[in-house]
Amino acid sequence: MIGRLPGYGAFARADVADAKRRRPDVDLSHYAAGRGLDLLGSRNAAGFFAALPLDEQLQFNVLRGELPGGEQGILFHEVLALPVSPEGGVAGADGLFGYVYKPPGGAFRARHVLANLVPWGDIATDLLADLRRPTPQVSDRLADCIGIPCTTAAVLVPEVALEQFTRDLGSDRPYAKLEVEYGTLIVRVNGYLRDDAELDELARLACKLAREQRAAGERAADRRPFDRPLPAPDAQAPPPWADPLDAYAWKHALCLEDPVAYHRAFPSLAVPGRAFGVLRGELAPGGVGRVAWHTEKSLATNNDGRNAVLLPTTAASTQRTGVRPPDEPLSYWVGDGILAVWELRCKELRGDLGDMDALIERALALRGELERVAP
Numbered sequence: 207m208i209g210r211l212p213g214y215g216a217f218a219r220a221d222v223a224d225a226k227r228r229r230p231d232v233d234l235s236h237y238a239a240g241r242g243l244d245l246l247g248s249r250n251a252a253g254f255f256a257a258l259p260l261d262e263q264l265q266f267n268v269l270r271g272e273l274p275g276g277e278q279g280i281l282f283h284e285v286l287a288l289p290v291s292p293e294g295g296v297a298g299a300d301g302l303f304g305y306v307y308k309p310p311g312g313a314f315r316a317r318h319v320l321a322n323l324v325p326w327g328d329i330a331t332d333l334l335a336d337l338r339r340p341t342p343q344v345s346d347r348l349a350d351c352i353g354i355p356c357t358t359a360a361v362l363v364p365e366v367a368l369e370q371f372t373r374d375l376g377s378d379r380p381y382a383k384l385e386v387e388y389g390t391l392i393v394r395v396n397g398y399l400r401d402d403a404e405l406d407e408l409a410r411l412a413c414k415l416a417r418e419q420r421a422a423g424e425r426a427a428d429r430r431p432f433d434r435p436l437p438a439p440d441a442q443a444p445p446p447w448a449d450p451l452d453a454y455a456w457k458h459a460l461c462l463e464d465p466v467a468y469h470r471a472f473p474s475l476a477v478p479g480r481a482f483g484v485l486r487g488e489l490a491p492g493g494v495g496r497v498a499w500h501t502e503k504s505l506a507t508n509n510d511g512r513n514a515v516l517l518p519t520t521a522a523s524t525q526r527t528g529v530r531p532p533d534e535p536l537s538y539w540v541g542d543g544i545l546a547v548w549e550l551r552c553k554e555l556r557g558d559l560g561d562m563d564a565l566i567e568r569a570l571a572l573r574g575e576l577e578r579v580a581p
Contacts, residue, residue: 213307275413365423446557
């Protein structure tokens with residue numbers, strides 16, 4: 207990864223060695239075993255794409271399960287990739303320690319004010335190594351970034367799927383941020399936390415903030431009965447999605463609905479991400495339902511998200527984050543008299559709606575199975 211991420215820095219002097227290494231030197235398997243968490247290594251945790259870099263060279267020790275604090279979530283070590291301007295500045299990261307950056311195809315750069323925080327011999331070694339490395343491909347988004355060691359906890363909070371903000375957290379740590387993006391609450395602090403008590407503290411903080419945000423989202427909700435139509439959208443879906451959505455709606459005699467009204471009407475809906483396309487109509491003889499397309503990253507640059515089918519149901523409610531059936535690439539959730547079934551969208555095919563007909567058929571079958579075992 208050193209060729210892909212041609213620089214490093216740290217938010218704290220004590221983190222400089224970790225920054226230079228560009229990966230943690232500890233694994234959290236013991237911590238995971240002691241807390242009953244799944245250890246995913248550097249693999250992605252389904253449903254948490256908004257919080258993850260989605261790059262195995264930037265995420266390590268990914269843990270998933272019920273965090274200390276009582277919420278389902280993830281906890282992981284992260285190399286936070288921060289873009290560097292052509293002048294060598296790093297937006298939103300004043301006062302970095304040990305900042306070293308060799309721009310692709312350009313000259314080596316070190317922040318002289320802070321360079322004395324790293325022994326000159328180490329900087330010289332880095333310089334010689336950088337000069338021997340091939341220039342990264344321009345198409346790699348990491349080619350103009352530096353890596354910062356951090357530890358991150360995240361909890362899904364669909365009630366705030368429409369919110370997006372970042373704020374500082376009062377803390378004795380030099381870096382502690384709260385982010386809410388695409389229905390995911392993210393707490394990130396500097397350094398690779400190793401101590402069990404520190405990891406517990408971060409997890410509990412994320413869970414506490416998730417409950418606060420969930421309550422705020424519920425207060426802003428405008429719950430509606432599932433069988434009632436929602437307002438039409440004020441604007442078309444972003445390209446290249448608008449035409450395929452219009453075509454699918456016309457073919458299946460479905461009506462476009464406003465994604466904002468959709469989230470306010472069904473705030474607890476566990477489908478990850480934020481909807482950008484929602485259609486309502488008859489999905490089976492005599493049965494009204496919805497199909498929806500959610501994103502977990504910016505649609506301008508990514509196609510990471512889920513396709514979903516929503517049906518009314520009398521089945522028993524599931525856990526808040528839904529259920530993943532064994533040996534089947536989909537998830538489902540039941541709550542508020544709604545069954546939601548979703549699957550991962552192909553990230554390479556922008557504008558492709560996926561095989562929604564097959565997903566509708568599977569959702570209808572799953573509803574039958576769940577209602578047959580309902581108490």
